[in-house]
Structures are given as C-alpha cells and as structure tokens.
Amino acid sequence: MGENTLLSVEDLVVKYFLRTSTCEAVNGVSFTIEKGERVGLVGETGAGKTTTALSILDLVPNPPGRIVSGKIILNGEDIRTKSIADVRKIRGNDVAMNFQDPMTSLNPVMTVGDQIMEVVRLHNDIGKFEAMDKAKEMLELVGIPGERYLEYPHQFSGGMKQRVLIAMALACNPKLLIADEPTSALDVTIQAQVLDLINGLRERLGMSLLLITHDLGVVAETCDRVMIMYAGSIVESGTIRAVYKNIKHPYTKGLFGSIPRLDIESDRLEPIKGMMPDPSNLPEGCAFCERCPNAVEACKTQRPKLEDIGDGHLVACFNPLKEEA
C-alpha cells in the first residue's frame, strides 16, 4: 500500500444467510487498486465478483447478505467503520458503479435527464438549471444528443441505455468506476463501442477502473492488471503480461483453454471438467481441488493463500504450473 493506492480491500468475507443454508460468497478477498489503474476481475458466474464489488459500496442486499469481516480502505479511511450517511456521500461521488443489465437499471417513470440530475444534485450544491446543463453535458459526453435528456428510458435502445448509465456514473467525476459486466447484455458491435467509450472517458477524467467480466479478451484489451476469482477467492492476480504469458494457476489455464485461439491448431475446445462447487457447501480444502489436474494431497485439506511469486504476480496454489517453454 502506498501513496498512490486508491482502494485497498483486506480480507473481505461476505456471506448470504438463507433460511436453510449459508452461502459463502466471498472468502477472504484482498486486493488494491492504484490511482488511474485499470483492473479486471474475471471469473465464472457465481464466483463472487459482483458481491465483492457491491461490498465496496455497502450495497450487498441486507437480508440475506452481510459483510462478515474485512476492511475496505478508500483514501486511507476504512469505510466499513463509517456511518451510512457518510457511505452515501461516497456512492456515486467518489466511487461509482455500473450494473449488469442496462434494460432494467433505469427508473422507467423518470426522464434520463432527471435521473442524471439526481446524482449531480445529491453530491453538489447546485441549482436545478445548472444540474440540467450538467446532465445534458454528460449525455453529450457519452455520445447522446443533449436534447434527449427529456426522454424516458423506454425510448432508448440497450446500448444507449448503457451509455446513459455510464453518463450517470461519471457525472460526479468519481475516482473509481466499477463496471459490472458492462457489455454482457449487449450485441458484439455495441460492446466494442461501449468499451471504447469507457476507456476514452477513463483517460480523460483520470479515474481508476474495476472491470468485472467473464470475458478474457475484453480484459486483455482494456486492463493493466487482472485478478482471477474462483468460488469466492482470488486464485491468481498480476499484470496482464505476467498472467497471460505465464499462467500459474490450473484454473486460469483451464479458462484460457476454454477459449478458441487462432494461433494454435486444435480440434476441440477443452472445457474444465466438473462444475464450480455450491457456495453454501464449499469443501474444506481448495475449492478447485476436485476439478484440478494438478491437485496434490495438501489441496484436499487446506486452502491455499495468495503468494507473491515475483513482480507482483500472485498465485494461491500448492502446486502451481511450471514455466511454459
């Protein structure tokens, strides 16, 4: 942790307490995000990525979820110790979040202008007309004609709704944008547009970016660092070059093996055998043990911790993969 660290998450544990079981969604996750850095958080559905992101803003749905322990340090202060009023000042202002499905994330009975104005007026003491101007300005910034601020969400397409959401997230110039699968619900061509938009704006406004996705290609294009998450824990993290060129964790290898590649001749894709364990019934040892081709005795009974193997490349594995030729 240094001067340049914007966000530091330490040992975050989040559980969902259901009627008949407890779901261990996030198990001791730690990471940092520097100022201006672009970090990708990759994993399958159910790995705990969204829950981690929601925890940063204390948006985990309170029944049934709860942040059990851990620290979330933003700009030197642990925001878990803050009052809800203070956390609200951070939401949308210092840290902004974009959610997965743009189709349902906008209030259908309010104009998009009103919705952007709302976040502006929440964190800035400005009048209604100034806020309206700011809203129009944000719409222009994301490539939507400013006059459309009077229109309602149903009058926009999916891609444009996502732009509106981005405009809303960036309206107060946050230091960190958390984008949760910003392109999963969109067509491929629109995906590229939206990613370009996010990248461009990020550069202009100098923010950090936490990009949550299951798409390794998107991460490679957009991020400086990547974190691979599996069953509630980070199993590998490091710079893009380090991780992509020198995969250490068997799960990461499996993820890459599941993608078709142009430069290698192969007949079949190699999916990972088995399925992610049920988060309400995690095994004692490493969660990946059953599916892991590299598993050793230790894997069955102990959970590996993240260890630095050089150059900021972290792996949580008792038997990591060797260097590739």
Added chain:
Amino acid sequence: MLRYIVKRLLFMLVTLSCTIIFVFTLLEFTPGDPAKIILGQTANEEALEAIRIQFHLNDPYIVRLGRYFMQLLHGDLGTSYITRQPIAGAIAARLPLTLRIAFFGILVGACIGILAGTVSAVKQFSLADRILTFISLFGNSAPSFWTAMLFVLIFAVKLQLLPATGSYGFKYWILPVATIGLQCSSGVTRMTRSSVLEVIRQDYIRTARAKGQVEWKVIISHALRNAFIPILTQLSGEFCGYLGGTVLVESVFAIPGIGNYVLDAVKKMDTPVVLSGIVIICAMCSVIILVVDILYSFIDPRIKATFGFGVKKKKTAKAAGGSK
C-alpha cells in the same frame, strides 16, 4: 391523445349500454303486477288497466327498452311507482351524499393504506409488518355496518364526542367516513405492500441507492412512483364497490343517500327506482374507470407513449435543442 380519449369514451358508452340492457332485462323478471304495486293490491281492474296504459306497461319489451333509452338521453330517469315523482330529482338530491362519503372514505383509506403498506413492505417480516397486516385484515374481516356501530358505540354513546346520525354538518361525516376509510385501507394496504415489494426488488432501485440517494427518497421517488399503478387500480375498484356498498353504512347512520334509496325501492318492489338507481351507479363506475384509465397514461410514460403523446415531446425537445 385526444383520439385515445374519444375511443375510450365510445367504448365506455357501448359497455354502459350493454349493462343497461342487461339490468333492464333482469328486472323484467320481477314477480308481481306493477300496476298493483302502484295502486295497491285492492284496486279494481279498470283502474289497473288505466294505470297500465298510463305507464306504458302493456307495450312489448323492445318498445319499453327503446323508450327507456330515449328517456335517458333526455335526462329523464323515469317515475317512481310509489311516489309518482320523477326519479331524477330524488337521485340528484341523494347522489352527492353518497359520493361524499365514498370519496372521503377512499381518501382516508388511501392515505392510511399507502402509508401502512409501504412501511409493511420496506420492513418485511418485522414486528411492524405483522402488526400492520393484522390490523389491516380487520377492515377486510369486519362487516362495515358492524364497524360503524362499534364507532357509534365508542364515540357517540360512551364518549359522547360525535353525533350518531344525521348529515347536516361536518361532525356528522366523521364516523361514516372513518368506517369506510377503515374498510378501504385494508385492501389498499395489502395491494400497496405487494406492489412495493415487487418494485423494491427491481434493478433501478439498486441504481438509485448506488447513486448515494437517501433511503426514504429511494422509496418514495423511485419505488412508490412505480408501484402506484396497481394501487390506483385497487382504489378505483374500491370506489366502484362503495358506490353501491355504502348502503350498509347509510343504513346505520340514517343518511339519505342513493344506497338507501334503492334499498327502499327493493323492499317496496318499486322497479323503476331500482333500475335507474343501478343505472346511475353503473354509469358513475364507468366514468371513474375511464378517468383512471386516462390518469394511467399520465403516470406511466410508457403508456403515454403508446398513444401518440411521445410525438409532442419530441417537438418540444427539438425546439429546446434548436433554441440553444
């Protein structure tokens, strides 16, 4: 937009006409001889025949039906068999009383119901939720006339605070309105609770919170505004129910409203009064449903857009953009 209103108006008139035909036909089956009802059971045959001719009772069904529609178009609701007076006048005097109780009752019920339902939904499964559900079921389980009598017992007899019967001043309205309000609030609470529960799970509520919005504003500006449409439907249904249903409350408080009027007519077999009374009640219901339908389009922009209102908005937006 105007086209939509006109279309709905025509549709309403057609439905209303069908209802009138239905009720008219139904009442054709009233047992007994109308002439004897008018003149009494002991009148002689000549007088009866004269009355039959005077009231056109010998005409075939279709002719009488047609005549009734013609009368309606002229605002003539027929003549009572018992009082021989025009019905329209009596209804005009009585309808406002019923409307007053129903309207204010619904207002009170809506205020209590929406508040209780929202609290219940936001604090689902808590003690407050269970208590509110228990109380709100009371309105649904207790007959309105009994609640009315309970209020009279407590406030008029025991505490001597409010008058028991009569209708000539504000004090007199409190208990009837409270009775209707209590009963109405029950349905509204339940509908609000389920509607808000559904809305609160939506993604846009999470977005509002992620913006840093205060919780009570999230509930009111974001959740309630979206939850309102089913609540409005419920309210209009309740109002229609009370147009006829206030007869029970009117009976307890001796209020000469339209409910009591039709009730007397039923007991005396005064068919024209029953017919016109029900026709007026149904007409009012249709008007309310029409007004609410149009209100929907103002509340929900998605409905507004379906009926061409969006075109106007684009022009305004362009004008605003053009003048920049």
Added chain:
Amino acid sequence: MAKKDGYKKEKLGQSQFQLAWIRLKENKFALVSLYIICAIILIAIFAPLLAPYDYAAQNYDEILMFPSLKHPFGTDQFGRDIFSRVIYGTRYSITIGLCTMIFSCILGVTLGTIAAYYPKLDNPIMRFLDIFGSIPDMALLMCLVVIMGSNMRNMIIALGLYYTPGYARLARAKVLTLRNEEYVEASIALGASDARILLTHILPNAVAPLIVRFTMATGGSILEAAGLSFIGLGIQPPKPEWGLMISQGRGFLSTNWYYPILPGLCIVLLSYCLNYLGDGLRDALDPRLN
C-alpha cells in the same frame, strides 16, 4: 451436514400438495386459523348439543339481560339466549359460505374452461361476465333479490352468481396457459380426448389459485350475506343469522351494547381466520409470491 440431509429427504418424492402442507404448517397464524375454522364447523354440526337453550325459546321474564353465567352473551328483547343463537348462527354462516363457493366455483370454472377451450365461445362468455362483473356488489345483489325474493336459498344463488365471474376469469387464464404446456401437447399426440386432458392434466395444475380464492371469497361471501340480512334482504327473522341479529339489536346499541356487538365479533373471527388461512395457503402453494 445432518440438517442438510434432513432437508434433502424432505424434498424427495413428495407431491406439490404435500410440500405445500408442510409449508402451511410452518405458518402459525394460518394453522391456528385452520383449527378455529374446523372448530366452528364442528360447532355448527353439533349446535343442538352445544347450545344451552333453544334458539327460538322466548322468555319474557328475562329480556335484555346483561351477560352472566346463565346467559354468557345476554338475552335479546324476546328473552332469547344470544349465546345459543350465536351457536346456531354458525350453521347459517358456514352453510352460506360453503354453498355459495361451491356453486360459484363449479359454475365459474366450467364457464371459464369452456371459454378457454373453445375460442368461438370465448368472447361471448367473457363479455357477458364482464358486464355482470361491472355492476357493483350491493347493487347487483339488491337487483337479484328484487327478482327472486329474500330467503336463504335465493341469497346463496345470488351470491353464487356474483362470485362466478371471478372464478371464470381465473380458470380461463390458467387453462389458456396450461393448454400450451408440452405435456398437454404430448397427451393430445397420444390421442387423449378433450375431457380427459382437462380432467387429468389441466385442472389438477390449476387447482392452487382456485383453492386460495375459494378460501378468501368464502370470507367475503359470509360478509355479504351478513350485510344483506342486516338490511333486510337476506335471511328473515326469526332465524338466528349473525347479520340479522345485529340488525335486530340495532335499537339497543346504547343500552345493551352486547346484543349487536357480540354476534359481529363472531363474524370478524370467522372472516379473520378465513383471511389468514387464505394468505397462508397462497404463500404455501406459491412461495415465490411472497
């Protein structure tokens, strides 16, 4: 681990209704309501054995007496024991509630199913029911009473007709959705007749919302019946129907409050229980809705 296994065992091989029953049992309010309703039904059946006096027995020495050990609910202006009358009154309420519901359920479901299955009849049936349903409750009931006269049988018919459109709409909607399910298509492909498909495949799956409506509308019909009797259009004196008793006690509200209030309390109790049971059944049969 053991608790989880127990839960799993619960899930294997149990029908939808057995699961619903287990869920219902967890709802304390609904369970208590069910017991109270069963108790009331038993009281209705064994009324002559339970009532201390004959409900019609007049005793002019003991008129308008306050509740006492001898007369737990007091006596009315004819000296009749109100407690006994209330006990006999359970018969009217239960009978009216059940008969009305059975009548309207059978009629409504039949109409709704026909409308859903034979599209040519759909429009006329539903339009007619719409008109029927557009007339507010008391207005329609008063209208029907004018034609038929006021006694218990006619009241049951009138109330039954009033509740029919609700059932018809429900049945029609359910049949329309279920008709498109694949297991129905499979049955048709196997050559099953319309009636067989309806009875063995569609109706059992449509039963859940019908049960809920049945329970809750029973409460409604009991209230309506009490209301009609109160204004003199339902059950006629001297029968001990609760609504009628309240009406007869009206004049004595200020002097003998127990006379009109206590029978009403019984109506409230029965309705409350039916409502809680209905709520519980709805939650048990379709937990998603909570």
